[in-house]
Amino acid sequence: MSAYLASTLGLIEGVLAIGSIVNDSTVVYYRLATEQIPARGPKVLNALIVSDVHSNIEAFQSVVNDADRHGGFDEIWSLGDLIGYGPDPSAVIGLLGQHKHKAVIGNHDLASIGKLSLEAFNPYAKEANLWTGRQLTSDERNFLDRQPQIIEEGEFVMCHGSPRDPVWEYVVSITAAVASFNHFDTYRCLLGHSHIPFICRPKGDDSAEFQTPQLGVPLPLNSDRMIINPGGVGQPRDGDPRASYAIYDSEPETVTHYRVDYDIKTTQDKMREHKLPEFLIERLEFGR
Template identity: 30%
Template sequence: MLVGVLSDIHANRIALDAVLDDMPDVDAMVCAGDVVGYNPWPAECVDEMRSHDVPTVMGNHDRAVVTETGFGGNGMADAGVRYALDVLDDDRIEWLAGLPESRYCFDGRVRIVHGHPDDPNRYTYPSLFSARLLGEEDVLIMGHTHVQAHERFDEGIVLNPGSVGQPRDGEPTAAYALVDLEAMTVSERRVEYDIESVIEEIEAVGLPEATGARLRKGR
């Protein structure tokens, strides 16, 4: 079974379209959260996940929209949440509100969380990957750091597919991964997309200039 793994789309429709166009035929897709936030297309990205019926968990930006709490200390993040609240209708916000913090898929073989198995807000960078993160699942999928990495242990695989819409590992291309559950292998993928068009739309809708500038550097 071949699974396409997404995370941290962050309302970047152009990057998401590029990833979906690049992705080979898969048996299923999953998403490790943060469908919305930062970028200008929260509604379109929610609709894409819903139209493909992608099993998705709640990221911290998704939660901030649902709870209308924002990010007081981070102007870019806070602006993205406020923008999403302005453009998302009740139906889309209800979908976000229904996302769980953790979910198992494919007969329990895959567990999806956003930050850490024990804490959805904890950043789990590749240096912290270990077999101790795994439970009964064969593959643990995490997001939140926007850093693409995976490691295989005797007990299974720990994977972060990276960020579709706002990479932070120094590589500006959109990130995703493919997991072959039969072979127990991971393919990390990167895709170029039209960053300048995203920046133009960020400026057009009044989101912070820095939100677009960071996309050029993958930071």
């Protein structure tokens, strides 16, 4: 793991209780991290991969527009936490619904619809989730409630946190990465939750290596097993305030990470209008 990822671990989410991490003694391990797996082709040619939009419509719309400039996409793959924190949950849900998509549910989504205890969140997140829940229509609640915790699509498995704990676990350490590789049997896992873009590969059966992706440089997927995080759209936490996302291209089998500017001030002004916590407002301009 890079020194940067390690130093960032303490900045993530700020939850008071991590929640139900699966006990290793009760887990069924599927495959060794380095075991080769038969390829299964995807059903789409291009997928826009997003995570942690967090009710930030300015960031989400900028990502969609930027992806169109990079050749467009057939489908959006959303890795959870579509809502929470930001000022526009309904607009974000609406924009996703305008496109063909696959979406998994995240911890903030669950909390905002009353399916996860707010006591597990820090006071800022708790307050924002309470506010978010009051903005949602019954149709929007049902839309979120129908989203599964894990989706398998071709050679990809998608989740929010990790394959062994899709809601809460952060994959930001070698230990979590090794455990994650042993909990999915496809070539690749797409996940979010940390708001930090990375690529992770296994090193033998008991270690893993994290890398920061090169922006705009296609990553050949080949036959390597990988965990890929597109970064955060609506609340980046790697020191770069620009919205982060990735595009999967099935021909020639690549994933490319991108960053794009968005109108942070407009988002902040709306958050202040709705009296959301100042801490959440200020962090947007620093990408922390």
